[in-house]
Amino acid sequence: MSTLLPDLERELLHAAHRTHPAAAPATRRRSRRGHRRLVPVVVAVVLLTLSAAALAATGLISIGSPVPTSHQQPDPHRDAGAVVPGTTKVLSLRAADPDGGPDWAMRVQATTRGTRCIQAARVVNGRLGVIGQNGIFNDDGRFHPLGPMSGSLACQTPDAQGNTVFSVGMNAVPASGGLGGFVGIDVGGCSGKRCPPGDLRNVYYGFVGSDATSLTYDGDDGAQHVMRPLAPYGAYLIVRRTTDTANTGSVFGPYPGAVVRKITFRDGRSCTFPKPVPGARYEPCAAIDRQPPTPKYTHAQLAAPVRARPYLRRSPRGGYWSISVSFRARAAITTAGQSYAIVLHNANAKDGVSLIGFTRSDIAAGSVVTKLAAYPARAGVHTGEVRLVTTATPGPFYFQAGTGTLVGRFKVRVP
Amino acid sequence: MRLDGLDDAGLLDAFDASPDAFGVLYRRYERPLLGFLIRRTGQAELAADLAAETFAAALDALRRGSGPDGVFAPWLFGIARNKLADSWRRGAVEDGARRRLAMEPVPLTDAALEQIDALGEDTRLSELVAGLPGDQRDAIVARIVEEHDYVSIAERLEISEMVVRKRVSRGLATLRARVEGSPE
Numbered sequence: 001m002s003t004l005l006p007d008l009e010r011e012l013l014h015a016a017h018r019t020h021p022a023a024a025p026a027t028r029r030r031s032r033r034g035h036r037r038l039v040p041v042v043v044a045v046v047l048l049t050l051s052a053a054a055l056a057a058t059g060l061i062s063i064g065s066p067v068p069t070s071h072q073q074p075d076p077h078r079d080a081g082a083v084v085p086g087t088t089k090v091l092s093l094r095a096a097d098p099d100g101g102p103d104w105a106m107r108v109q110a111t112t113r114g115t116r117c118i119q120a121a122r123v124v125n126g127r128l129g130v131i132g133q134n135g136i137f138n139d140d141g142r143f144h145p146l147g148p149m150s151g152s153l154a155c156q157t158p159d160a161q162g163n164t165v166f167s168v169g170m171n172a173v174p175a176s177g178g179l180g181g182f183v184g185i186d187v188g189g190c191s192g193k194r195c196p197p198g199d200l201r202n203v204y205y206g207f208v209g210s211d212a213t214s215l216t217y218d219g220d221d222g223a224q225h226v227m228r229p230l231a232p233y234g235a236y237l238i239v240r241r242t243t244d245t246a247n248t249g250s251v252f253g254p255y256p257g258a259v260v261r262k263i264t265f266r267d268g269r270s271c272t273f274p275k276p277v278p279g280a281r282y283e284p285c286a287a288i289d290r291q292p293p294t295p296k297y298t299h300a301q302l303a304a305p306v307r308a309r310p311y312l313r314r315s316p317r318g319g320y321w322s323i324s325v326s327f328r329a330r331a332a333i334t335t336a337g338q339s340y341a342i343v344l345h346n347a348n349a350k351d352g353v354s355l356i357g358f359t360r361s362d363i364a365a366g367s368v369v370t371k372l373a374a375y376p377a378r379a380g381v382h383t384g385e386v387r388l389v390t391t392a393t394p395g396p397f398y399f400q401a402g403t404g405t406l407v408g409r410f411k412v413r414v415p
Numbered sequence: 416m417r418l419d420g421l422d423d424a425g426l427l428d429a430f431d432a433s434p435d436a437f438g439v440l441y442r443r444y445e446r447p448l449l450g451f452l453i454r455r456t457g458q459a460e461l462a463a464d465l466a467a468e469t470f471a472a473a474l475d476a477l478r479r480g481s482g483p484d485g486v487f488a489p490w491l492f493g494i495a496r497n498k499l500a501d502s503w504r505r506g507a508v509e510d511g512a513r514r515r516l517a518m519e520p521v522p523l524t525d526a527a528l529e530q531i532d533a534l535g536e537d538t539r540l541s542e543l544v545a546g547l548p549g550d551q552r553d554a555i556v557a558r559i560v561e562e563h564d565y566v567s568i569a570e571r572l573e574i575s576e577m578v579v580r581k582r583v584s585r586g587l588a589t590l591r592a593r594v595e596g597s598p599e
Contacts, residue, residue, distance in 0.1 A: 003441070003442055003445050004445060004446065004449060004527050004530050004531060005445065005449075005463060005466070005467070005521065005523075005527055007521045007522060008441075008463075008466070008467050008470070008521045009438065009441050009442065009445070011518045011519055011521055012437065012438070012441055012470055012471065012474060012518070013434070013435070013437070013438045013441075014518075015471070015474060015516040015517070015518050016434035016435075016437045016438070016474055016478070017434050018516075018517070019474075019478050019516060020434040020478060079458075172514065180520065186520060188519075188520065191514060191517075191520075192514035192515075192517060193514070193517055194517050245514070246515070250507045250508075250509070250510070251507055252507040253507070320544075348557075348563050348568075349563075358457060360457070378553070378556070
């Protein structure tokens with residue numbers, strides 16, 4: 001049987017062979033042989049990199065071809081939506097790279113479904129992009145700008161005050177500025193241990209709110225530094241050199257990166273963050289934990305009969321019973337921050353309900369929504385309900401049980 | 416040695432001598448795991464990302480000699496559940512295992528994403544789950560799909576925790592046998 005992800009299968013097999021204990025001596029031999037062959041290449045890369053840094057230090061850097069835009073254009077009416085043309089703005093915030101060369105900067109984009117997305121990378125002449133080093137663009141040392149429509153998955157919907165509060169932390173990423181697919185700048189190249197020592201960065205950036213007045217963070221020098229988050233979003237950007245290839249991965253959420261120690265807000269409130277230890281979670285801080293906009297509809301405005309019926313999923317091999325739920329949507333859905341959620345009551349579930357359906361696209365007012373649960377349904381009587389829910393981050397990943405406004409309840413008997 | 420003919424336990428033993436055994440385990444569990452993850456996340460990209468990190472973490476553990484005490488499938492799905500829960504908490508999928516293994520990023524094609532999406536819509540795995548003997552199906556759905564712990568499942572089904580574990584184990588074994596025995 002062929003696999004769905006043959007590239008993943010191949011990568012795993014390569015990793016299995018490369019790291020297998022029985023293969024270690026051979027690997028080391030290959031490594032030593034390879035090292036000699038690599039010397040000229042490494043020298044060339046160093047020269048190119050130094051050349052780029054030196055040129056950039058004087059404000060000159062050769063501009064290369066743009067970073068190709070992903071061939072997968074997002075659906076403007078689904079999930080976070082697509083970038084709205086003309087909304088990509090590079091913020092004036094800059095962070096120096098420890099090795100010099102082009103600064104780091106971040107840009108914000110608006111999407112068709114009402115979210116704001118952020119990206120961080122290197123910057124030249126007000127354009128975000130990546131440097132041809134660390135295995136990308138043939139290590140040509142040139143600056144390769146990102147297209148304005150190159151989007152990101154780091155998106156959030158504004159809260160009731162119009163603030164978008166969220167942070168991204170990228171650990172052990174290459175100095176080239178190619179941070180990976182999650183932030184929409186996946187240009188390949190090295191990562192983690194494959195990057196040259198000294199070429200790894202921890203990059204922390206995000207929005208902490210327009211009312212944030214100061215942000216304290218741990219600097220590379222071991223001392224604490226204070227910066228003023230940039231209006232109007234309360235943007236911050238911190239770039240640090242790292243040699244820690246064990247501490248990798250990315251963080252996306254309302255709380256800032258691991259080096260941020262304190263944020264102070266205009267009304268005197270503050271959030272403090274102790275140095276993280278493995279497995280620990282931040283204490284909740286109300287000033288950061290922004291609530292999504294208050295639901296603008298009441299149950300009376302949304303109330304509609306909900307029809308649920310057992311649904312026989314047929315196939316050439318037989319079939320199984322599932323549940324189909326349909327209702328008339330009295331409120332339109334036009335943003336990523338709102339969805340209709342269909343839940344089954346389930347006393348054994350942690351939250352008392354099991355999410356069986358979640359709308360992810362625009363819905364016109366008055367249209368009939370039908371969702372089919374993907375699961376086989378247990379025989380017997382089930383009860384459930386449909387709610388209009390608000391989520392700060394697009395998608396069912398962030399669904400919170402018990403929130404939202406009730407549309408209607410249903411009861412269904414599955415044979 | 417023909418690895419494809421080995422059961423999971425045999426493959427785990429064979430891994431000590433041949434890393435190719437992991438490839439067989441991957442082929443055996445890729446679709447069930449992707450199906451499990453797409454149903455929990457509803458997003459094909461996310462399911463693929465979680466599956467990649469899950470398999471990488473499994474490989475990383477095996478090469479360090481800290482594989483499963485018991486059978487492979489519950490251990491693998493346990494890793495996946497932990498990755499999923501961790502992603503919920505962090506709001507992002509970690510890639511620590513992939514980085515430890517120095518794995519290259521894996522491109523996702525439209526065709527692969529559509530196929531993963533299809534796993535969440537109406538899958539052969541769902542059919543296979545639905546076609547399990549009743550006691551195994553209930554145990555699999557409660558443990559793997561609904562993610563209840565063994566104690567609460569035992570209370571709900573009014574059987575011992577040991578029996579629940581056996582039913583889950585048998586159910587997974589049955590599923591694997593049917594997956595292997597069914598045409599593409």
